[in-house]
Amino acid sequence: xxxxxxxxxxxxxxxxxxxxxxxxxxxxxxxxxxxxxxxxxxxxxxxxxxxxxxxxxxxxxxxxxxxxxxxxxxxxxxxxxxxxxxxxxxxxxxxxxxxxxxxxxxxxxxxxxxxxxxxxxxxxxxxxxxxxxxxxxxxxxxxxxxxxxxxxxxxxxxxxxxxxxxxxxxxxxxxxxxxxxxxxxxxxxxxxxxxxxxxxxxxxxxxxxxxxxxxxxxxxxxxxxxxxxxxxxxxxxxxxxxxxxxxxxxxxxxxxxxxxxxxxxxxxxxxxxxxxxxxxxxxxxxxxxxxxxxxxxxxxxxxxxxxxxxxxxxxxxxxxxxxxxxxxxxxxxxxxxxxxxx
Amino acid sequence: xxxxxxxxxxxxxxxxxxxxxxxxxxxxxxxxxxxxxxxxxxxxxxxxxxxxxxxxxxxxxxxxxxxxxxxxxxxxxxxxxxxxxxxxxxxxxxxxxxxxxxxxxxxxxxxxxxxxxxxxxxxxxxxxxxxxxxxxxxxxxxxxxxxxxxxxxxxxxxxxxxxxxxxxxxxxxxxxxxxxxxxxxxxxxxxxxxxxxxxxxxxxxxxxxxxxxxxxxxxxxxxxxxxxxxxxxxxxxxxxxxxxxxxxxxxxxxxxxxxxxxxxxxxxxxxxxxxxxxxxxxxxxxxxxxxxxxxxxxxxxxxxxxxxxxxxxxxxxxxxxxxxxxxxxxxxxxxxxxxxxx
DNA sequence: TTGAAAGCGCTAACAA
DNA sequence: TTGTTAGCGCTTTCAA
Numbered sequence: 001x002x003x004x005x006x007x008x009x010x011x012x013x014x015x016x017x018x019x020x021x022x023x024x025x026x027x028x029x030x031x032x033x034x035x036x037x038x039x040x041x042x043x044x045x046x047x048x049x050x051x052x053x054x055x056x057x058x059x060x061x062x063x064x065x066x067x068x069x070x071x072x073x074x075x076x077x078x079x080x081x082x083x084x085x086x087x088x089x090x091x092x093x094x095x096x097x098x099x100x101x102x103x104x105x106x107x108x109x110x111x112x113x114x115x116x117x118x119x120x121x122x123x124x125x126x127x128x129x130x131x132x133x134x135x136x137x138x139x140x141x142x143x144x145x146x147x148x149x150x151x152x153x154x155x156x157x158x159x160x161x162x163x164x165x166x167x168x169x170x171x172x173x174x175x176x177x178x179x180x181x182x183x184x185x186x187x188x189x190x191x192x193x194x195x196x197x198x199x200x201x202x203x204x205x206x207x208x209x210x211x212x213x214x215x216x217x218x219x220x221x222x223x224x225x226x227x228x229x230x231x232x233x234x235x236x237x238x239x240x241x242x243x244x245x246x247x248x249x250x251x252x253x254x255x256x257x258x259x260x261x262x263x264x265x266x267x268x269x270x271x272x273x274x275x276x277x278x279x280x281x282x283x284x285x286x287x288x289x290x291x292x293x294x295x296x297x298x299x300x301x302x303x304x305x306x307x308x309x310x311x312x313x314x315x316x317x318x319x320x321x322x323x324x325x326x327x328x329x330x331x332x333x334x335x336x337x338x339x340x341x342x
Numbered sequence: 343x344x345x346x347x348x349x350x351x352x353x354x355x356x357x358x359x360x361x362x363x364x365x366x367x368x369x370x371x372x373x374x375x376x377x378x379x380x381x382x383x384x385x386x387x388x389x390x391x392x393x394x395x396x397x398x399x400x401x402x403x404x405x406x407x408x409x410x411x412x413x414x415x416x417x418x419x420x421x422x423x424x425x426x427x428x429x430x431x432x433x434x435x436x437x438x439x440x441x442x443x444x445x446x447x448x449x450x451x452x453x454x455x456x457x458x459x460x461x462x463x464x465x466x467x468x469x470x471x472x473x474x475x476x477x478x479x480x481x482x483x484x485x486x487x488x489x490x491x492x493x494x495x496x497x498x499x500x501x502x503x504x505x506x507x508x509x510x511x512x513x514x515x516x517x518x519x520x521x522x523x524x525x526x527x528x529x530x531x532x533x534x535x536x537x538x539x540x541x542x543x544x545x546x547x548x549x550x551x552x553x554x555x556x557x558x559x560x561x562x563x564x565x566x567x568x569x570x571x572x573x574x575x576x577x578x579x580x581x582x583x584x585x586x587x588x589x590x591x592x593x594x595x596x597x598x599x600x601x602x603x604x605x606x607x608x609x610x611x612x613x614x615x616x617x618x619x620x621x622x623x624x625x626x627x628x629x630x631x632x633x634x635x636x637x638x639x640x641x642x643x644x645x646x647x648x649x650x651x652x653x654x655x656x657x658x659x660x661x662x663x664x665x666x667x668x669x670x671x672x673x674x675x676x677x678x679x680x681x682x683x684x
Numbered sequence: 685t686t687g688a689a690a691g692c693g694c695t696a697a698c699a700a
Numbered sequence: 701t702t703g704t705t706a707g708c709g710c711t712t713t714c715a716a
Contacts, residue, residue, distance in 0.1 A: 002467075004709055015687045020711060030685060050466055051402065052709030054393035055692050062448075062468075075644065076434050077427075077627040085419075085627075088430055092418055095451055104468060106404075106446050109437055124392055125344075126404075126446060230631050259631035266613075266633045285419040285427075289572050289601035291608045291633040302417065346693055357703045362695060372701060394693030397708050687716075692709105699704075 003046040012040040023048065063098070063312060064127035065091060065107045066119050068134035068141075072111070080231040082135075083256040085284035086301055090133060090155055093305020101313060103128075112137045122148055129312050131155055135197070151315050155308045157199065158325055163315055165308045165326040167299045169199045172281050172330045173206030176251045176297050179332065181210060184341030185249040185277060187220040191236050191261065192253035195225040203253060203281070222247060226257055233260025241268070248341065249277035255286035255296075262290065277338040281330070293336040300328050345388040354382040365390065405440070405654060406469035407433060407449045408461050410476035410483075414453070422573040424477075425598040427626035428643055432475060432497055435647020443655060445470075454479045464490055471654050473497055477539070495654045497646060499541065500667055505657055507650045507668040509641050511541045514623050514672045515548030517639050518593045521674065523552060526683030527591040527619060529562040533578050533603065534595035537567040545595060545623070564589060568599055575602025583610070590683065591619035597628035597638075604632060619680040623672070635677040642670050 005019040012019065014033060021029050022037040029037075040046075054060045067087050074081050091107070098105055106127060110119040121127050122145060129151030132142070142159060145152055154164040173192070180188055190207050193200030204223050211218055222245060226232035233252055237260070240247075252258030258280035265276060272278050272292050280287050283298040311324050347361040354361065356375060363371050364379040371379075382388075396402045409429050416423050433449070440447055448469060452461040463469050464487060471493030474484070484501060487494055496506040515534070522530055532549050535542030546565050553560055564587060568574035575594055579602070582589075594600030600622035607618060614620050614634050622629050625640040653666050 006709080016710085017688080017712075018686055021686085024711080028685065033685080047465060047467065049397070049709050050468055051393050051396035051400075052692090053711080055391070055397050055694085055709080056711045058393075058692075060393065077431065077625070077630050079630050083627055083631070084430070088426070089419065091449075095449065099451075104448050104450070104463065106448055107433075107437065108446070109441075121446065123389060125389065126392055256631070259633075262633045263631075271608075283419070285425055285627060286631055288419050288421050289425070289598070289605075289628055291601075291604045348693080358693095359695080359704080360702055363702085366695085370701065375701080391693050394708090395695080397693080397710090398695045400708075685716105688714090690711105690713085692711090694708090695706105697704105697706090700702085 002049075003044045004049070005046070007044060008037065008040050008046055011044065012037050059128050060126060061102055062104050062106055062127050063094075064119070064121040064130040065094065065105055066121065066130050066132055066134075067107065067109050068132065068137045069109055069111050070136055071113060079234075079260070080229055082228045083230070083254075083259075083284070083286060085255060085282065085286065086156065087133065089284060089301035090131075090305035090308070093302040093307075094131065094309045095305075096302070097306045097309035097313075103313075112141045116140070116144060118144060118148065122150060129153070129316060131308055131312065151312060153308050153312045153315065155304060158327075161323060163311050163324045165304055165311060165328065167304065167328050167330055169202035170206035170209070172297050172299070173203035173208075174210045175206075175330060175332050176279050176281065177207040177210035178214070179295075180249045180251065180277065180279065180338065181214050181216055183249075183277070183338055185247075185338075186216060187247040188249045188251060189222040189224055189237070189240055189245070189247045190251040190253070191224040191226050191233055191257050192251075193225065193257070194227055200225065200253060207251070220247065226253070228254045228256050230256050230260035230263065233257035234264045235260070237261050237264045247276075249279070249338065252278065252280040255280050255282040255284045258282075258290075258294070259286050266291070273337050273339040279338060283333060290337075295335040295337045296333045298331045298333050300330065304328055344391075345386045346391070347388070349386060350379065350382050350388055353386065354379050401470050402468060403444055404446050404448055404469050405436075406461070406463040406472040407436065407447055408463065408472050408474050408476075409449065409451050410474065410479045411451055411453050412478055413455060421576075421602070422571055424570045425572070425596075425626070425628060427597060427624065427628065428498065429475060431626060431643035432473075432647035432650070435644040435649075436473065436651045437647075438644070439648045439651035439655075445655075454483045458482070458486060460486060460490070464492060471495070471658060473650055473654065493654060493657050495650050495657065497650045500669075503665060505653050505666045507646055507653060507670065509646065510669050510671050511544035512548035512551070514639050514641070515545035515550075516552045517548075517672060517674050518621050518623065519549040519552035520556070521637075522591045522593065522619065522621065522680065523556050523558055525591075525619070525680055527589075527680075528558060529589040530591045530593060531564040531566055531579070531582055531587070531589045532593040532595070533566040533568050533575055533599050534593075535567065535599070536569055542567065542595060549593070562589065568595070568602075570596045570598050572598050572602035572605065575599035576606045577602070579603050579606045589618075591621070591680065594620065594622040597622050597624040597626045600624075600632070600636070601628050608633070615679050615681040621680060625675060632679075634679055637677045637679045638675045640673045640675050642672065646670055 133155040226236040281297045475497040568578040623639045
């Protein structure tokens with residue numbers, strides 16, 4: 001049907017294999033021949049057949065992004081769902097990085113639920129490597145995936161023995177706390193995330209470190225747990241309020257949580273930053289579209305995707321290179337949701 | 343390396359082609375033989391090699407989602423970017439639908455800018471069909487794509503001669519207007535979208551139709567244009583305000599625009615729905631995470647993706663079936679951001 | 685520096 | 701109902 005290397009070979013007056021060599025940038029071919037071949041490739045509008053290439057090389061030039069979710073019930077954008085902003089921005093970053101390569105990206109949602117099943121992308125060998133992202137998976141799953149002899153880069157958390165790219169969660173808590181404390185806040189609620197999440201724990205540790213560093217009392221620092229949902233933030237703050245605890249500042253552990261916090265505050269007629277101060281962690285669609293200029297710790301999720309992509313590309317090139325563990329440092333975006341008490 | 347049909351054939355004591363027939367669900371094979379073959383397939387853990395299959399059938403069992411964007415400058419989640427919520431939710435819908443098939447989904451961002459170029463996915467024949475989504479493309483581009491002999495489903499707008507799935511934009515305006523008018527609002531600003539967008543125009547027409555139907559004066563109905571960004575909504579409303587026009591209700595033409603509207607109002611200390619009423623169109627992460635319970639016209643974007651996917655699958659099955667044009671009807675989600683003036 | 689030829693795993697026409 | 705066989709387009713030894 002379409003133009004093949006054989007056609008090119010005929011027209012250029014060389015053999016099939018010479019054309020192949022040229023395409024694969026071999027320097028074993030005489031410059032003159034190379035020119036001639038490229039010439040006819042352009043003339044005839046030849047495009048390599050990926051399937052044929054994949055068949056012989058057993059490499060698909062395709063990567064998979066596997067998004068681990070719980071069994072979904074409510075809609076992804078609902079108030080009681082975890083916003084998928086991490087997925088969105090990381091995907092953006094990966095695609096941006098991949099644009100300069102000959103790799104494509106397949107995406108699959110997959111829910112790990114005890115069953116020893118593999119995502120279709122992996123089972124069907126559709127990909128040369130996978131990015132694993134999302135909170136819900138265990139070591140058994142990872143090991144199952146690793147056993148497939150496929151490259152793996154984990155995004156968002158660290159795992160022994162696997163390439164990974166994640167954010168320094170401790171620093172997230174530290175940066176947020178430090179800023180609030182420096183502005184004179186001493187009564188602070190930190191709704192960091194689910195209790196069982198180690199990342200959530202790390203954030204709290206970083207927070208505590210800043211408090212200690214500045215020699216401030218922990219007495220009125222409230223570490224709260226909540227799912228990473230708007231509803232979670234809302235309910236957690238409401239509980240606090242009902243318990244008569246009214247801090248001067250609140251730190252939301254994700255933009256989703258913060259959205260819930262804001263909802264509750266506005267319901268109570270409390271305005272930001274006049275009556276209360278807020279900062280959030282993440283920097284996503286939700287924080288940039290908040291009803292006021294929201295100060296935020298930036299998790300650099302697009303960069304996270306880009307780094308994951310680079311890591312994957314390098315891993316494919318040098319299979320046996322040492323395990324890579326990249327930690328991205330969060331940064332502070334000063335906007336206008338915190339009032340100085342000094 | 344891994345198990346092939348030849349291995350299956352040997353073990354099952356049949357020929358390669360018999361195995362192939364069984365796998366492809368042919369009923370020409372004796373039931374007994376079929377059982378035996380499936381048995382060994384399970385025993386040996388055989389998984390078809392997609393590349394080989396693609397090579398012989400020249401069908402990749404892969405679909406492409408091509409997201410047409412402008413040349414990007416700012417970050418996708420920034421206040422001055424168009425939020426990509428349409429992409430997110432449609433992708434979700436397509437993936438949900440594809441889960442029951444043997445197709446996978448590749449995604450590519452592509453910016454059309456005059457150059458007669460094709461997205462890589464299409465050029466490299468990586469996909470059997472593409473979904474086209476996003477606002478920025480012209481007929482020349484569509485025609486170029488169609489010429490590749492690849493299946494095309496357009497999402498979000500209608501196009502002569504191509505399968506398409508879109509939302510009834512006229513009805514969006516109609517539903518929103520009708521509700522506001524019925525609540526007694528007569529001074530309404532409708533920030534529908536960009537002036538050059540036909541969808542934006544349709545929404546305004548629907549709005550006008552409702553006004554006419556209820557026999558209300560158009561005198562204090564303000565049709566405004568704005569890019570689909572938070573910043574656009576913000577600035578447009580600000581302009582209106584500065585011109586001394588202060589409607590009792592505002593209708594945002596997208597959740598992004600509405601986010602900007604909310605930002606401006608809160609900056610002015612105006613609260614919703616006490617001082618002013620708001621409704622939005624879209625129903626995305628942004629409307630569900632607004633700082634109050636936001637009444638919204640639902641564009642059913644997930645369903646949009648699902649329908650697009652079904653359309654594609656059907657198109658692949660019956661190449662010559664008649665052109666499909668699906669129009670999804672928006673619906674009304676009553677929450678609590680509109681005050682009754684009656 | 686180039687060519688010949690084998691083979692990747694599968695489907696599909698044709699034979700039996 | 702099943703087997704034989706010829707490719708699909710490419711890479712990759714191995715020879716020349």
